[in-house]
Amino acid sequence: MRFASSAVVFMAVASTVTAFQQTAFEPSRISIVVQQSTSATEAEEKRATKKEERLRMMKSDRFHRRGFKEVREGVESNMEDQFQSPIVNSLRTSNFVMDRDGVKVYLAK
Numbered sequence: 001m002r003f004a005s006s007a008v009v010f011m012a013v014a015s016t017v018t019a020f021q022q023t024a025f026e027p028s029r030i031s032i033v034v035q036q037s038t039s040a041t042e043a044e045e046k047r048a049t050k051k052e053e054r055l056r057m058m059k060s061d062r063f064h065r066r067g068f069k070e071v072r073e074g075v076e077s078n079m080e081d082q083f084q085s086p087i088v089n090s091l092r093t094s095n096f097v098m099d100r101d102g103v104k105v106y107l108a109k
Contacts, residue, residue, distance in 0.1 A: 088107070089106045091105075092107075096108075096109060
């Protein structure tokens, strides 16, 4: 069975081909243009607001810049009592090396 070439062309044109058409399930392509809206002046303004915020916090009565001098000595002695252990003291006296049961432990200086 032979078809005329015009009949084949007519069949190809007349039939609906949906292979290359966009479907409802396929997302459409959207071109996105990226624009940069920040400039040097906006960056300077942002830094100025950070500086103002820092100054505002430093002026607060809850900000202690130099620490608590009146309680410093008591706190330091309390911390020394709590964090001094005989193991660490023995390591310090033996040049930061402990040898027990054939295992050597080196304390970082």
